[in-house]
Amino acid sequence: MGVITMSNQVETDGAYIRYEFSEFAGNLEPVKYEMPVPQGNEVLLKVDYCGVCHSDVHVHDGYYGLGNGKKLNLGDRGIRLPVTLGHEVVGTIVAVGEDAIDASVGEQRLIYPWIGCGECSVCQRGEENLCGKPASLGIFKPGGYSEYITVPHPRYLLDLGNLNPANASLLACSGLTTFSAIKKIQPLHEEEYVIVIGCGGLGQLAIRTLRSAGISNIVAVDVSEDKREIAKKAGAKVVLDPRSVDATDALAREADGNCMAVLDFVGNEQTVEFGLKVLKKGGKLVVIGLHGGELRYPIPFLVTKAVTIIGSYTGTLAEMKELVTFANQHDLLDIPVEIRALERAESAVEDLSNGKVSGRIILKN
Known part of the structure; x- marks a missing residue:
């Protein structure tokens, strides 16, 4: 899509595709959206790779099992339809807001998706993943089953170092x-x-x-x-x-x-x-x-x-930074991985739900 590099953006054709479901347990359908223009500290990235996670299955199903036939309805937890899944994302920056001074077009970055409100005591002590008003990508905000994704601040973007970018996407949740x-x-x-x-x-x-x-x-x-x-x-x-x-x-x-x-x-x-x-x-x-x-x-x-x-629910931004450093020093990511095209997102979720995946599936855009 992008062909003309500018100081703070790559020019696009004005539209992009997200794979989303409009009802819990429904089909993942390709839906065209107008290309967003990042404001303030926002950063727009082209999605390169997105891991398919068991959390995606739970969100797609719309509930957690509580035993004895009882369920926790995820709609009651603030998840609003339609949903674009995907929280294990590596992408390339294509545009930045006027205040996003720590992000540059062309950089490939791993995204920390467990974003909180940034204001409560939980967020203030660095545990945004436990925030009571979450804005997690791929759950409460559009995620990586998409051609493009918007991140609210450059602090959520991590340098990969020497990691394989496809496998590195798994660090955002699995790792x-x-x-x-x-x-x-x-x-x-x-x-x-x-x-x-x-x-x-x-x-x-x-x-x-x-x-x-x-x-x-x-x-x-x-x-x-x-x-x-x-x-x-x-x-x-x-x-x-x-x-x-x-x-x-x-x-x-x-x-x-x-x-x-x-x-x-x-x-x-x-x-x-x-x-x-x-x-x-x-x-x-x-x-x-x-x-x-x-x-x-x-x-x-x-x-x-x-x-x-x-x-134990995911991890903090500080832990993810520590993990990326650790992964660059050790061979963590040599696990069975299958790369599938983004268009096969629905079959990937189905296969994971049905226990047909021994390692991990990663979607490639």
Whole structure:
């Protein structure tokens, strides 16, 4: 689209396409929009790559499962239709507002999508991802299933360094979510074990990140034989099928009572129950997955085992900057990736929802 480079923009033909749904669980349709002109601190980027994430599936479905047939309706959480998904975005700057002095046309950048109001106490302490009035890209604001995307301020744009731009898009959610969760279980002693439940894209990134951080006692747990094999190649010391009758016994033999941390990338009743069962005294269960259900745990055990149950939702801008530096120093992103054209966004969401994806799908514009 862009052909004429100017001081603060690349001239376009005046329209672009976003893939959006106008009702929850509806089809992703291409819709033409007038090209926005960035104002103030805004930055307009051409989307180069956008990862397809399980969060996209939940937002598309329109609910989280709460157990016993109950659902949390995402429309009640402030998500307004139509929605353009996509929060794992790498793009190239094509235009900037008059106040966006820290952004230049032609720069390729990774976007931090977990944007808050910027004014509340949560945002002021640097936790915009937990803001009560979120403006997250791909959820509350138009995301990367699009030819172009608008970012409200240059501070949300990160230099990739030497990273592969396609795979680097995964750092905005998959990588950041695993990185932030791992920070919550540290420090660990050399003999202590980390249990990774769910070995899809996030679980694989977690294993690689743990190994890069010097943690080698990793047990990967998944019902899929293919994903267990990938987890083994990623660096897991032991892989287990949780459906096996002796899964917990095998884990106990391997870890010898030293299961200090569980990272649950599934987040259903069975995985949380498994995680709490195998933790040692003083251990930490970090729940990242959103497959849903209810938490049931005897309160006396919570006290006598002194376990900590932590919910972990994405990560902060500071953590993402730290992650990009870490990823440039370590081989985190060598996971199975399939590149698909942006036009195939709907099939990508369907395949992920139906469990047909072993690694990650990245849309290319």
